[in-house]
Amino acid sequence: MANLISQETIDAVNNTADIVSIISEYTKLDSRGNDWWGCCPFHGEKTASFHVDPDKKFYHCFGCGAGGNVIKFVMEQEKLSFSDAVILLAKKTGIEVKYTGNGVRPDFDPKIKQIEQYIELYDRTGSMFHYLLTETEQGKGALKYILSRGLTAETIKKFKLGYAPQDRRWLKGFLLKKNFSRDFLEKSGLFSKNYPDVAFFSNRLMFPIFNRQGQIVAFGGRQLDNNPDSPKYLNSGDLIQYKKGETLYAFNFAKKAIKENKKVIFCEGYMDCIAYHQCGIEYAVAPLGTSLTEDQIKIIKPFVDEVLLSFDADGAGQKATMRAILMLRAASLTVKVIRIEGGKDPAELLVNFGTEILTKAVNGAILDSDFLLSKLGKEYPIDTPEGKIRASLAYFPYLDALQSDILRESCLDQLCQAFKLKPEAVKRDFNNREQARQRLNIRQPEKSNTEEPIRRNAELGCILAIIADLDKYSLIRSELTPDDFDDSYAKQLYTILEDCFKEDSLTLSAILSRCTDQRLSNMITSSLSGGEFSKNTEAAVRDSVRRLHRKALEKQRDRIMDRIKQFNAITKDDEKELARLLSEKMDLDQKLKNEF
Numbered sequence: 045m046a047n048l049i050s051q052e053t054i055d056a057v058n059n060t061a062d063i064v065s066i067i068s069e070y071t072k073l074d075s076r077g078n079d080w081w082g083c084c085p086f087h088g089e090k091t092a093s094f095h096v097d098p099d100k101k102f103y104h105c106f107g108c109g110a111g112g113n114v115i116k117f118v119m120e121q122e123k124l125s126f127s128d129a130v131i132l133l134a135k136k137t138g139i140e141v142k143y144t145g146n147g148v149r150p151d152f153d154p155k156i157k158q159i160e161q162y163i164e165l166y167d168r169t170g171s172m173f174h175y176l177l178t179e180t181e182q183g184k185g186a187l188k189y190i191l192s193r194g195l196t197a198e199t200i201k202k203f204k205l206g207y208a209p210q211d212r213r214w215l216k217g218f219l220l221k222k223n224f225s226r227d228f229l230e231k232s233g234l235f236s237k238n239y240p241d242v243a244f245f246s247n248r249l250m251f252p253i254f255n256r257q258g259q260i261v262a263f264g265g266r267q268l269d270n271n272p273d274s275p276k277y278l279n280s281g282d283l284i285q286y287k288k289g290e291t292l293y294a295f296n297f298a299k300k301a302i303k304e305n306k307k308v309i310f311c312e313g314y315m316d317c318i319a320y321h322q323c324g325i326e327y328a329v330a331p332l333g334t335s336l337t338e339d340q341i342k343i344i345k346p347f348v349d350e351v352l353l354s355f356d357a358d359g360a361g362q363k364a365t366m367r368a369i370l371m372l373r374a375a376s377l378t379v380k381v382i383r384i385e386g387g388k389d390p391a392e393l394l395v396n397f398g399t400e401i402l403t404k405a406v407n408g409a410i411l412d413s414d415f416l417l418s419k420l421g422k423e424y425p426i427d428t429p430e431g432k433i434r435a436s437l438a439y440f441p442y443l444d445a446l447q448s449d450i451l452r453e454s455c456l457d458q459l460c461q462a463f464k465l466k467p468e469a470v471k472r473d474f475n476n477r478e479q480a481r482q483r484l485n486i487r488q489p490e491k492s493n494t495e496e497p498i499r500r501n502a503e504l505g506c507i508l509a510i511i512a513d514l515d516k517y518s519l520i521r522s523e524l525t526p527d528d529f530d531d532s533y534a535k536q537l538y539t540i541l542e543d544c545f546k547e548d549s550l551t552l553s554a555i556l557s558r559c560t561d562q563r564l565s566n567m568i569t570s571s572l573s574g575g576e577f578s579k580n581t582e583a584a585v586r587d588s589v590r591r592l593h594r595k596a597l598e599k600q601r602d603r604i605m606d607r608i609k610q611f612n613a614i615t616k617d618d619e620k621e622l623a624r625l626l627s628e629k630m631d632l633d634q635k636l637k638n639e640f
Contacts, residue, residue, distance in 0.1 A: 049130050050142040054115070057133045063114040064098050066136075069256060070121055071346035072303055083346050085121065086110045159285045163259045165224060165232055166285070170252040170260040172218065173206025177250075183207040186249050186268055193315065194395040199322045202297070206250035208243065208265055215243040233262075233283050245278060247271075251293075251314040253286065253332065256343075258296040261286040264314055264332075275542060276525050277313075279332070288332040290339040293317055299347070301326035307350040309382070309406070310336060310368065312361060315391035316354065323399040325406055328354075336368045341375050352409050354382040356389055359532025362419070369412045373445035380409035396607070413455050416442055417462045432463050436470060440477050498563050502591055503534035508571045510541065514550050517541060528596045533564060601632040 064073060064080050073080040073096060084094040084105040093107040104111035110120070118129040134141045177183040177190075178200065186207040190200060209215070219229055229235060236242040248265030255261045262280035282288060292298075294317050302308050309328040311317050320328035331340055344351070351372050355361040365381060372379045382405050384393060393402050420438055425431035439459055446452045456474065460467045498504075510517050521542070529535040540559065544550045552572075559565040608625050612618075 048144045049127055050144055053134060053139065053142050054130055056139050057115065057130055057137065058101060058113055060137045060139060061114045061133050062098075063101050063103065063117070064096055066114055066133075067096055067103060067117060069299075084108060084110065085342075085346055161228070162232060162283065162285045163255075163261060165219070165228075165234075166252075166260040166262065168222065169215070169219070169234065170204055170206060170250070170263070173208055173250045173252075173263075174201075174204045175206075176209060177205060177207035182209055189268060190249060192395075193391060194398075195318065195322060199318060202321075203294075203318055204252050204260070206252065208245035208248045208250050210247040212243045212246040213241055216241050233280050244280075248278065253280070253291065253293055254296040255286075255291065256296055256299065261291070262288070262332075264293075266314075272524060289337040290343075291332050292340050292343055293330040293332055294321065295329050295343065297321060298327050298329050302329075302344060303347050306348050307352060308344045308348050309352045309354050311354040311390060312356050312364075313389075316389050319391045319394040319402065320354075320406075323394065323402045325403065335364050336371060338371065341371060341377075345375055345377065348377065350378045350380065352380045352382055352406065353412075354384070354390060357384060360535065363532075366416075369416070370441060370445045373412070373442065374447070376447045379412040381412055381415040382406055382409045413442070413458055417459065421462065426463050432465060433473065435463060436465065436473060437477065440474055443474065498533055498561075498567060500567075501531055501534070503529050503531040504537070504567070506592065507534050507537045507541070508568065511537075511552065511555060511568055512572060514552070517545060517550060521545065524592060528592050530595070533561070536561075537564065597632055601629060604629045604632070 067073060067080075067082075067085075071082045071085040071094065073082040074092070078097075078099065080096040080098065081092045082094050082096075083089050083092050084107055086105060087108040087110075089107050094103065094105045096103045102111065102113050103117060112120075115126065115129050115133060118124065118133060119126060122129065122132070124132065131141055133139075177187055178197075187200075190205060195205075216229065216235065219234075220226070226240075230240045234244055236244060245263060245265040247268055249268055251264040251266070252260040253262040253264060262283060262285075264277060264279045267274060267276045267278075279288070280286060293314060295302075298308070298321075305327050307327060309320060309325065311320065311328055311330050313330055317328050317330040320326075329344070331337065353365050353368055355365045355368070369379050369381075384390060384405060390402055390405075393405065416439060420426075420435040424435040424438070426435050436459060443452050443455060443459075446455065456470060457467060459465065460470050524538070526535050526538055526542075529538060537555075537559075540555055541550070544555055552568075556565050556568065559568070604625055608622070608629065
């Protein structure tokens with residue numbers, strides 16, 4: 045008979061594990077006498093019907109009927125077998141796991157053991173990256189950069205920021221000396237699939253990604269040398285211990301503040317999230333991917349009444365904001381939008397103006413309905429009847445997402461006031477919105493706010509020339525990054541090209557399948573069908589790249605000029621910073637003169 049976990053161990057786990065503390069990691073619980081109540085983490089609900097009895101050590105939901113003990117709860121939440129759930133809880137509570145028979149652990153599902161091993165690997169790697177950043181000569185450049193972005197030594201330590209060395213073979217040698225096997229390391233996600241001795245991250249500022257228990261499970265790395273051959277950010281893909289769509293960056297640091305404030309900020313990236321934390325706004329987290337997911341909403345929903353969105357003001361950021369609003373409202377959450385003024389994102393605001401302005405921006409967040417009506421009022425000619433109905437149709441998906449009839453009625457009245465419409469007419473069109481869309485040839489409500497045709501420009505022309513001859517992609521990949529594009533559609537297509545290239549699927553079919561905007565697909569096929577780039581594609585690409593380079597340098601110089609104009613030198617350090625800015629501006633002037 046196979047060895048099994050002893051009943052002694054199972055009983056000890058059930059008796060010792062604090063069921064309230066463990067379940068509180070997944071949903072907010074409030075005490076009512078000797079019992080605890082909260083919203084059920086197994087199904088969506090607005091009122092607390094999930095009951096935890098700490099004395100009898102069980103839970104039960106009066107809504108969906110889910111119930112069990114602490115082991116069952118962990119099994120369901122973490123998708124583990126019974127034995128692996130017991131082992132996980134035993135480790136949390138310091139209980140020795142004993143087995144029947146000869147006392148040796150049997151070969152259960154190896155998933156939990158692999159997760160433990162890879163977490164140990166990533167933790168050791170993260171500690172070494174942090175040491176290289178803060179204590180070594182080779183990390184000084186990265187440390188200087190991150191300090192220039194306004195982060196303090198305390199923040200750097202808290203988030204365990206690090207530096208991946210330039211030598212791409214160093215990490216493999218270091219980890220082999222720590223007794224990790226070659227086969228284990230090659231499957232870890234830390235090394236190139238094609239060149240297993242070469243580190244995936246090199247010469248990058250490293251952002252460890254933690255799970256909810258504060259263990260390092262993945263990494264993000266920011267480019268430091270502006271190498272045109274590599275993307276600005278590299279991120280770990282999905283791993284056995286990490287699923288980006290089920291993880292929120294900094295949730296381990298933010299969960300206490302989220303529970304206390306009953307709200308959360310979703311922001312765009314690592315630096316924005318860290319900037320909020322340094323300002324004392326510790327309920328900020330960031331989705332790890334292109335957009336917010338349902339699983340990420342489930343993580344925060346039991347703890348919050350209100351969600352604040354802090355995405356970039358560019359096209360992609362606005363699209364992400366709209367999508368997030370609809371998803372969050374469908375989950376019965378109140379949503380506000382933070383407006384960033386004086387910088388392109390919270391991280392830049394922190395550098396330029398300090399904590400006070402960023403805190404003011406959070407306190408001045410506006411309701412999503414106000415944000416949307418203001419946005420639609422700018423996008424559509426609401427002084428015309430057709431503009432008013434198109435703006436209204438673009439607002440209707442928001443009304444659909446609202447889970448309260450009273451709230452929907454209130455927001456509908458707000459729409460009427462904003463666009464000077466009669467409530468009866470708006471209600472008729474809302475109730476018959478599909479027919480109204482068909483009359484105006486509007487196919488999808490979520491895209492009705494971008495029905496304007498895409499205008500061709502030099503940036504889009506450059507990308508289309510590449511798509512016409514995909515062998516030329518190496519030209520643009522080696523000389524540009526997504527940040528060089530102002531046009532959101534060109535940036536979107538460039539990102540699609542890069543994703544296809546990384547997945548070794550750089551084909552027209554793959555590109556078209558990733559185009560979520562039908563107008564972009566139509567533009568591509570129209571350009572190819574008309575033979576627009578049948579000749580001299582390389583010359584067209586080279587000319588476009590040269591122009592984009594110039595624009596990028598000019599933007600960089602203008603940003604420096606703005607800072608110089610606002611500079612008020614008081615101390616010697618201020619004077620040094622001003623001198624540095626002037627020197628940087630002169631270097632850019634010389635580059636523009638020499639290269640163009």
